[in-house]
Amino acid sequence: MNHRISFPDGSTLEANPAESIGSLLTRWSPSSAPTFLAGLWNGRPVDLAFVADGPGSLAPLAFSDRAGRDILQHSSAHLVAKALVETVVGALPKVGPPTEEGFYYDFDVRPLTPPDLDAMNAAMDRAVRAREKFVRREITRDQAEKLFASNPYKLRYIAETPAGEPITVYDTGAFTDLCRGPHVPDTGWLQGAHILGFSATTPDSPGAQPLQRVRGIGFPTRPELDAFLKLREEAVARDHRTIGQRQELFFFSERTPGFAFWLPNGMVIVRELEKFVTEHLKKAGYAEVRTPLLFHRSVFETSGHWEHYRDTMFLSELDGELYGWKPMNCPGAMLIFGSRPRSYRELPLRLAEFAPLHRLEPSGTLHGLMRVRELVQDDAHIFVTEEQIEPEMRVLIDWVRDACATFRLDFAFELSTRPASFLGGSEEWDRAEATLARVLEGAGVALRRSPGEGAFYAPKIDIHLKDSLGRPWQTGTIQLDFQMPRRFGLEYQGADGKMHTPAVIHRTILGTWERFTGVLTEHVAGRWPPWLAPVQVAILPVTERHGAFAHAFAEELHASGLRSEVSGSEETLPKRVRAAELARVPYVAVVGDREVADNSVSVRVRGTKEARKMSRPEFLAFLGEKVRRRDFDP
RNA sequence: GCCACUGUAGCUCAGUCGGCAGAGCGGCUGAUUCGUAAUCAGCAGGCCGGGGGUUCAAGUCCCUCCAGUGGCUCCA
Numbered sequence: 001m002n003h004r005i006s007f008p009d010g011s012t013l014e015a016n017p018a019e020s021i022g023s024l025l026t027r028w029s030p031s032s033a034p035t036f037l038a039g040l041w042n043g044r045p046v047d048l049a050f051v052a053d054g055p056g057s058l059a060p061l062a063f064s065d066r067a068g069r070d071i072l073q074h075s076s077a078h079l080v081a082k083a084l085v086e087t088v089v090g091a092l093p094k095v096g097p098p099t100e101e102g103f104y105y106d107f108d109v110r111p112l113t114p115p116d117l118d119a120m121n122a123a124m125d126r127a128v129r130a131r132e133k134f135v136r137r138e139i140t141r142d143q144a145e146k147l148f149a150s151n152p153y154k155l156r157y158i159a160e161t162p163a164g165e166p167i168t169v170y171d172t173g174a175f176t177d178l179c180r181g182p183h184v185p186d187t188g189w190l191q192g193a194h195i196l197g198f199s200a201t202t203p204d205s206p207g208a209q210p211l212q213r214v215r216g217i218g219f220p221t222r223p224e225l226d227a228f229l230k231l232r233e234e235a236v237a238r239d240h241r242t243i244g245q246r247q248e249l250f251f252f253s254e255r256t257p258g259f260a261f262w263l264p265n266g267m268v269i270v271r272e273l274e275k276f277v278t279e280h281l282k283k284a285g286y287a288e289v290r291t292p293l294l295f296h297r298s299v300f301e302t303s304g305h306w307e308h309y310r311d312t313m314f315l316s317e318l319d320g321e322l323y324g325w326k327p328m329n330c331p332g333a334m335l336i337f338g339s340r341p342r343s344y345r346e347l348p349l350r351l352a353e354f355a356p357l358h359r360l361e362p363s364g365t366l367h368g369l370m371r372v373r374e375l376v377q378d379d380a381h382i383f384v385t386e387e388q389i390e391p392e393m394r395v396l397i398d399w400v401r402d403a404c405a406t407f408r409l410d411f412a413f414e415l416s417t418r419p420a421s422f423l424g425g426s427e428e429w430d431r432a433e434a435t436l437a438r439v440l441e442g443a444g445v446a447l448r449r450s451p452g453e454g455a456f457y458a459p460k461i462d463i464h465l466k467d468s469l470g471r472p473w474q475t476g477t478i479q480l481d482f483q484m485p486r487r488f489g490l491e492y493q494g495a496d497g498k499m500h501t502p503a504v505i506h507r508t509i510l511g512t513w514e515r516f517t518g519v520l521t522e523h524v525a526g527r528w529p530p531w532l533a534p535v536q537v538a539i540l541p542v543t544e545r546h547g548a549f550a551h552a553f554a555e556e557l558h559a560s561g562l563r564s565e566v567s568g569s570e571e572t573l574p575k576r577v578r579a580a581e582l583a584r585v586p587y588v589a590v591v592g593d594r595e596v597a598d599n600s601v602s603v604r605v606r607g608t609k610e611a612r613k614m615s616r617p618e619f620l621a622f623l624g625e626k627v628r629r630r631d632f633d634p
Numbered sequence: 635g636c637c638a639c640u641g642u643a644g645c646u647c648a649g650u651c652g653g654c655a656g657a658g659c660g661g662c663u664g665a666u667u668c669g670u671a672a673u674c675a676g677c678a679g680g681c682c683g684g685g686g687g688u689u690c691a692a693g694u695c696c697c698u699c700c701a702g703u704g705g706c707u708c709c710a
Contacts, residue, residue, distance in 0.1 A: 112638075213705070254700075308710070362709090365635085542668070571673085581671055602669080
């Protein structure tokens, strides 16, 4: 008997009992049918080969949907598993889920090497060309246990499957994997699947061998994959470590790993960022402080850092006493607040501190400027009464938005709630988490939640920015803390004459100069906005005769606080133009006979080819305004 | 910290089977004085990451340490 199937656009079709949903979807929308990877049958994702056994609703899943995308990634992961099992004897697949970007598959197998990768790529190509079907089979628990008898990982998944739930496997050629599905119809759909790399994972149990993780990504077509790989190649050229070296912004010495050396050009950028932040601090009622770099261990015992982070702190023994190099500024701020009696009239008390912090980050996690062992945050601690929390938080959220707009950075807020090990009571955490959530909802911004990812003393709103390869890095953070003031015994006298414990908001906006500069370098690909560019103007005298005019112009710029460099006439003009363009200098000012004659400069704006003639005062005013307004483009 | 990979001139990289250490760019010197992405010529520049081993002989093979890269774990 036929039954009625309804579709997302409200239309319906009569289905005969043997008709697959793939066929139904094709009848429903013949033109877009080739993009359908699977279907959503009554809200459940199913294979295109699935046969509906009654009336219901049906929707397509395509690569453009998150769910459809995941299906393609998952099928691609199966392809990788099939390839590895065919290639390396004794490889045991564990699990291969889709991820944010693509997919991975973990294997219990000997460490993989580059030749394995070649062999796997070849095996994947063969399978794609063979168009092997993904065949779904429902089997009994006994059959499953027999089938995967040699694979303890799969046996565990079988054991973990609830009693009522069916156990399904998918066959792809001779390869069978335990899997809920759904999958694309056959391996011919996976021509856009590609292995991106492999590495070890941390073992589940101590002492166990790490598994090998193969990471990859899938696209519906080969050209889409090629486009992705091309973008990735370009992203590598934007790597802040490469640009930092070329533009002489910073370097790392093998002799002191994890510590950045800021070079003159990089320092210009850091100072400009500092100015940018400091201007805001003045307007927003902050006071700046400076507290010691080392504190006696008892201070960290009070703050709780000793218990949580002593293994990753730099320690020094002085006069037989242990001192720690501060990994955060908060203990210093707490001691300042507690240094004398405080009144509610002083609140909110906003104390900013840009001090070097030391953290003994594990060697394997160091990464250029993004993860270092010495860093400086644009840090501040705001001591507030309960009523002042929300208004202060709103100002902070707005400031983050404004700051990111200046740099044209895409950002996302992430709300991280209490971790497994936290200080203080649950009620206070409830209150703090609810406050943060309320402020964010009020601000109408995109928000992700990360349960259990908060700091040990406070829930936090983190700002994440992505590097050129799409890897997220936490930059700014806003944390609402009821614990640390209490642990330091902080109090203020309220209007009611009674003593109260303040709350404290720990917050950074850009995060650290190190990480923010790293992210920004990749974001602008070394093409600094004029206000940040270490050299704003390259002055190019056409011949030696024009050298004096060029230097006089440079002097004039310098007097106005603008940064220029005269590139002498030992090289030909085209060569010097090229060098300036490759150095990403925002403005090239050529001066020759014509310019000397009427006191002008011929300006080439970065990325354009035409020469714009401007009088000297005109250019000075133009650049001064660009810099003052912190325009993004030259 | 864990696993894999990599380390040759300032930078990017070549160096075959173990047999004299190479190129381009950059730098320096000289000639050229040039109008918006590369003028020509010459020269200098090396503990082949460090240490140990095998060998008649090691940039090359083995061991080990260091650093970097990619992931994992961690990230106050």
